[in-house]
Amino acid sequence: MRIDDTFIHRAFELTAPPRRRSFGWYFLIGIVLAFLFVPALRGDDLGLASEAMIAIPAAFALGVLGGVASASRRRRRKRAFVTLARESVQLEKWEAAAAALEGGLTRPIHSESDRASAFLSLAAVAERDKNFGSAIEIYKNLLVNRIGEPHQLHIVQMAMTSAKLRNEELTDGIDMLGRLEKMTMPLHYRAVLASIRLYQQVFMGQFADAVENLDELRELVRRYLSTRAGYPYALIAKALHQLGRTDQAERYWKDATMLVRPERLTEELPFLAPLQTVYQAEDRPC
Amino acid sequence: MLTGSDARQLIQALKRQLILSGAVRILLLAVIAVGVLATAWLARDDARLGLIWAAAALAGLTWIGLAVLSLRQMRAANQATVYMANGRLDLAENQLISAANQFSLYRQGKLLACHNLAVVAHGLRNFEAAANLCDGVVAMKGRPTQLIGRTSRILLADCRLSLGDAAAANRALAPLTQEISRLSLDDQLLILPIELRSKIAMNDFAGATSDLKEKVARAELLDSPRAAMAHALMAVACLRTGDAEKAGFLLRRARLYHDLTELTEQAPGLRELLEPVTSADNN
Numbered sequence: 001m002r003i004d005d006t007f008i009h010r011a012f013e014l015t016a017p018p019r020r021r022s023f024g025w026y027f028l029i030g031i032v033l034a035f036l037f038v039p040a041l042r043g044d045d046l047g048l049a050s051e052a053m054i055a056i057p058a059a060f061a062l063g064v065l066g067g068v069a070s071a072s073r074r075r076r077r078k079r080a081f082v083t084l085a086r087e088s089v090q091l092e093k094w095e096a097a098a099a100a101l102e103g104g105l106t107r108p109i110h111s112e113s114d115r116a117s118a119f120l121s122l123a124a125v126a127e128r129d130k131n132f133g134s135a136i137e138i139y140k141n142l143l144v145n146r147i148g149e150p151h152q153l154h155i156v157q158m159a160m161t162s163a164k165l166r167n168e169e170l171t172d173g174i175d176m177l178g179r180l181e182k183m184t185m186p187l188h189y190r191a192v193l194a195s196i197r198l199y200q201q202v203f204m205g206q207f208a209d210a211v212e213n214l215d216e217l218r219e220l221v222r223r224y225l226s227t228r229a230g231y232p233y234a235l236i237a238k239a240l241h242q243l244g245r246t247d248q249a250e251r252y253w254k255d256a257t258m259l260v261r262p263e264r265l266t267e268e269l270p271f272l273a274p275l276q277t278v279y280q281a282e283d284r285p286c
Numbered sequence: 287m288l289t290g291s292d293a294r295q296l297i298q299a300l301k302r303q304l305i306l307s308g309a310v311r312i313l314l315l316a317v318i319a320v321g322v323l324a325t326a327w328l329a330r331d332d333a334r335l336g337l338i339w340a341a342a343a344l345a346g347l348t349w350i351g352l353a354v355l356s357l358r359q360m361r362a363a364n365q366a367t368v369y370m371a372n373g374r375l376d377l378a379e380n381q382l383i384s385a386a387n388q389f390s391l392y393r394q395g396k397l398l399a400c401h402n403l404a405v406v407a408h409g410l411r412n413f414e415a416a417a418n419l420c421d422g423v424v425a426m427k428g429r430p431t432q433l434i435g436r437t438s439r440i441l442l443a444d445c446r447l448s449l450g451d452a453a454a455a456n457r458a459l460a461p462l463t464q465e466i467s468r469l470s471l472d473d474q475l476l477i478l479p480i481e482l483r484s485k486i487a488m489n490d491f492a493g494a495t496s497d498l499k500e501k502v503a504r505a506e507l508l509d510s511p512r513a514a515m516a517h518a519l520m521a522v523a524c525l526r527t528g529d530a531e532k533a534g535f536l537l538r539r540a541r542l543y544h545d546l547t548e549l550t551e552q553a554p555g556l557r558e559l560l561e562p563v564t565s566a567d568n569n
Contacts, residue, residue, distance in 0.1 A: 227506040
């Protein structure tokens, strides 16, 4: 799957939820109501047999119920691809995620939250391929069209900031990061922002700033980032290494590689590669 | 605070109310159906027609009124989750008890209130009440129960473990673990630390280490405290099955995720389960 601007814009167009219900539904409901009320109000049976007076509205009512059931089944099927894509991204099964998204992003998605989740998965696939420009385009579309729940839009803002920095759009990225840091946010979002700030400082060679509040930073990412704390640990190791604090750098590199495999760290953050040759990574027997 | 016997009584009352609401639904539907059929079968000038129509209209209005009340109950149950998110478990508990006691035309609102009440009781470490509520929800049949039932089962297993009854926890989880690959990843992640705890409490160390690589991959997706717990429990299982190297690695990883002492203070019974690795570590 090639994720470029054409694919992204087409996906946003195709997944837009329909604006109004089909007239067919209103017509069917109208027929049922007409058969129920018109004969009573007019005082005659419209020239139809008694059985027809029961069978016709009953058949239409069954049609309405069947239609509603089939529509909700269709929606459930559509949701299944959103879940599959999200879970595949979590489990880092990138090909499965891409395949689910390629097939799923061609039909309207009624729930805005599901739609945002699908596009967040698409952006994750793009970032995995180091296609940060496309990821930024996806985030921009989500923010401009306000697609998703408020917490999803928070995540989009943070992801866009990170993608901008990794795409070397440093001025924009630093501006966005500064604005986000001024906002009131739950602590787990603070931990994400702290790790984005750390990336920016290490990437730009501000090593002393990066390790200024080391204990506080470590506690925050340890508590809220779980396994993903491996990335900030690796960035701290890099900063400490550059500052000549090699004992500490080695400990942080060990912690980082205990959580995330070294090849995965250097694949995502290539400037960490020199650490791999200097410091021993933690052995992983399972 | 809700006691275990209060919870049992609440479930009994809930069962009675569900039977009553089912009967009311059938009665109202029957009156409305008679109204519709009478339009076709009775002559226009039949004196009974007006009466039947009035009864059907009244039944329709009653249905609408009760449906509105039921929706308000659902809203109250959902509003309580806001209190829960803000840590006001006392307010959430009061709101949910009153929602669970109100009459509702639909099962879903009542079951949701009971399930949320069990979550609150679990949050207040009132494991007996939470277990009784979950038991009640799980025992009920019907489609809405299937939706809420999965999380109730997981919560029930956790409560039973906290009450020291690993066999009951295992029984509660069994229908879910048998079809684990068919469950969503979120459910699998909820189940993993509880399943590991119950297996180790029942000395099923081989079961806890089976498919270890996959279990470690799942544990990596948990939040820090639960990831630490899952890793520490897998370390115990590896140590008991004679794989000291893996046990050491998993324990070091567990400590990196979270402080194990803090963890054992929060989860009753966990200290004893983790003793083999923590004592070896201390020595």
